[in-house]
Amino acid sequence: MPDPVMSRGYQSGSEGSDHHYNDDEPERNFSSFAEYIDHSKHDPEKVVEVSTNGRYAKLNSVLGKGAYKIVYKGIDREEGYEVAWNCFQTTKQEYAELSQEVEILKRVRHPNIINFHDCWYSNTEFIFITELMTSGTLREYIRKLQSPNLKVIKRWCRQILKGLIYLHSYDPPIIHRDIKCDNIFINGAHGEVKIGDMGTAKMKIGKKYTVIGTPEFMAPEMYEEKGYNEKVDIYAFGMCLLEMVTGDYPYNECKNAAQIYKKVTQGLKPECLSRIIDPEVLSLIQHCLAPEQERYSAQQAIEDPFLGVEPEVVVLSTNEAKNHLTLQVVFKGMDKLSVKFEFNADTDTAEEVVNEMIEEQVLPQKYQRFITHDINRILRELAGTGDKKDSAVGIPSSPMLHHQNGVNGGLNGGLNGLSNAISHLSLDTNNTASLSSASTGSPQSHARTHSLSRTMSRPDWNGEDELPFKEYSLDTPIEDLVNDTAMAYHRGPDKAHEWLVKLKNQDIMTIGDLKDLQDSDWAGFDLTVFASRALRNRLFGKNSARPHSLSRTSSGATTDEGM
Numbered sequence: 001m002p003d004p005v006m007s008r009g010y011q012s013g014s015e016g017s018d019h020h021y022n023d024d025e026p027e028r029n030f031s032s033f034a035e036y037i038d039h040s041k042h043d044p045e046k047v048v049e050v051s052t053n054g055r056y057a058k059l060n061s062v063l064g065k066g067a068y069k070i071v072y073k074g075i076d077r078e079e080g081y082e083v084a085w086n087c088f089q090t091t092k093q094e095y096a097e098l099s100q101e102v103e104i105l106k107r108v109r110h111p112n113i114i115n116f117h118d119c120w121y122s123n124t125e126f127i128f129i130t131e132l133m134t135s136g137t138l139r140e141y142i143r144k145l146q147s148p149n150l151k152v153i154k155r156w157c158r159q160i161l162k163g164l165i166y167l168h169s170y171d172p173p174i175i176h177r178d179i180k181c182d183n184i185f186i187n188g189a190h191g192e193v194k195i196g197d198m199g200t201a202k203m204k205i206g207k208k209y210t211v212i213g214t215p216e217f218m219a220p221e222m223y224e225e226k227g228y229n230e231k232v233d234i235y236a237f238g239m240c241l242l243e244m245v246t247g248d249y250p251y252n253e254c255k256n257a258a259q260i261y262k263k264v265t266q267g268l269k270p271e272c273l274s275r276i277i278d279p280e281v282l283s284l285i286q287h288c289l290a291p292e293q294e295r296y297s298a299q300q301a302i303e304d305p306f307l308g309v310e311p312e313v314v315v316l317s318t319n320e321a322k323n324h325l326t327l328q329v330v331f332k333g334m335d336k337l338s339v340k341f342e343f344n345a346d347t348d349t350a351e352e353v354v355n356e357m358i359e360e361q362v363l364p365q366k367y368q369r370f371i372t373h374d375i376n377r378i379l380r381e382l383a384g385t386g387d388k389k390d391s392a393v394g395i396p397s398s399p400m401l402h403h404q405n406g407v408n409g410g411l412n413g414g415l416n417g418l419s420n421a422i423s424h425l426s427l428d429t430n431n432t433a434s435l436s437s438a439s440t441g442s443p444q445s446h447a448r449t450h451s452l453s454r455t456m457s458r459p460d461w462n463g464e465d466e467l468p469f470k471e472y473s474l475d476t477p478i479e480d481l482v483n484d485t486a487m488a489y490h491r492g493p494d495k496a497h498e499w500l501v502k503l504k505n506q507d508i509m510t511i512g513d514l515k516d517l518q519d520s521d522w523a524g525f526d527l528t529v530f531a532s533r534a535l536r537n538r539l540f541g542k543n544s545a546r547p548h549s550l551s552r553t554s555s556g557a558t559t560d561e562g563m
């Protein structure tokens, strides 16, 4: 008969922690106790401890050790995925003092911040379970890639800054205090970057260390005892960027923390900064390392020209006569943000269309000149008069005219099919607001078919919330529709009032009054194209078949357009 202990899979457990049997483990017999011990030592998948609630299991696999904690691979047995099991030596009293901090950490949820799942105290250890990252730290990655190219660096930076923007937007802001490439983790398969080592700052203070953070990455004000704010994370981010670009640890030239302290407090920057040639990278780093008052916020850093979103105007399709175009503004580097619109070269002007989109907050004002200029460049090229240098307003030419579907140069009638398809296209699967209407004959749009598709990656930009479709009874006051629409599209009461006045000026008092109308009647309300579309979306539903045709494709075919 096998030894019952061995056949159940004896749990060696970490010293001092509770021992548990693991009932899920398949049986395995060992010829000797020595063999069992040897197997246990080497089997990384062996469960060595289980949380008291039974949900998490610690495996016999150390992911890494830092100055403060040891991190093991673990398993969330409820969800079936791997996690990181963090062990931090501390007293029960120190653990109790962290309870408030822990509550905040549990609430922190952002795609660029390592998730904190659960925690408890066991013997001398504060144990906490976090999301597991599969490809190590950014520091290891930089060493592996030697010199990562700027495109990769930009992608990493944007993700780190998105995480910081989120943390700093708390009131009071959550300050990480120990941003460095060793605390930024990568999931290689998707190039995902997440900020880790959250919430240990308080613990480190608890340990009575004289300084918290890592000397090379600490802003000067952190060395002083006057207090500091969230900008210390931006300083540290600047140092990370320096390390990403040069491959060198900042202040490599210093032999110890005292030398670093001296340099930092004298305002002397790391030597490797002088090796940076690219003026844009240099400028961003300098803005991050500037004295606190002048230092960028996380939001300013992400909007810096080095990382800033660059819009591109793309021709999706055109008709044979090249006067009906479907264009799209694509923001490079912004997740899922694009604006698709139709343009009638006979009746629209770039200025008018761009102004309208800015007024409706579909496009940010700062790109007005750039996008207007680019649409005009496309029009010139299509008309065959394009000067490809784009010197007119001193804006550099963007590599923008992408003729999709492999169509080069002259766009031709073969694209009409594509154009048709596009009129039914919902560009993104998530968070997408696709708005469209014919608005034929409206004072602003003439015969223009104007169709916008965009996603809501910025809360301050225009987009529709996924409010459930509501069937209004015919005698519902028009105020209800107007208010619901304003809320769905993030418009304030002023906008709602403006729409209401315009409708009431035309004797529209109830839903029934609106439903009686023909498409062409809507043009008489003097509503903007956006307002008109938004109200109609709420009234008829984005996906429902419409009572009237709402969109004309550039080939001239009339369609009921699913929105």
Ligand SMILES: Nc1ncnc2c1ncn2[C@@H]1O[C@H](COP(=O)(O)OP(=O)(O)OP(=O)(O)O)[C@@H](O)[C@H]1O
Binding pocket: 063, 064, 065, 066, 067, 068, 069, 070, 071, 084, 114, 130, 131, 132, 133, 134, 136, 137, 182, 183, 185, 196, 197, 200
């Ligand atoms: N979520 C995670 N997923 C995968 N590996 C991790 C994770 N967290 C930590 N590690 C590994 O454990 C090591 C130690 O973690 P960490 O650096 O956070 O410890 P620390 O004691 O807080 O660090 P520091 O010395 O920077 O203060 C890391 O270098 C990394 O290799």
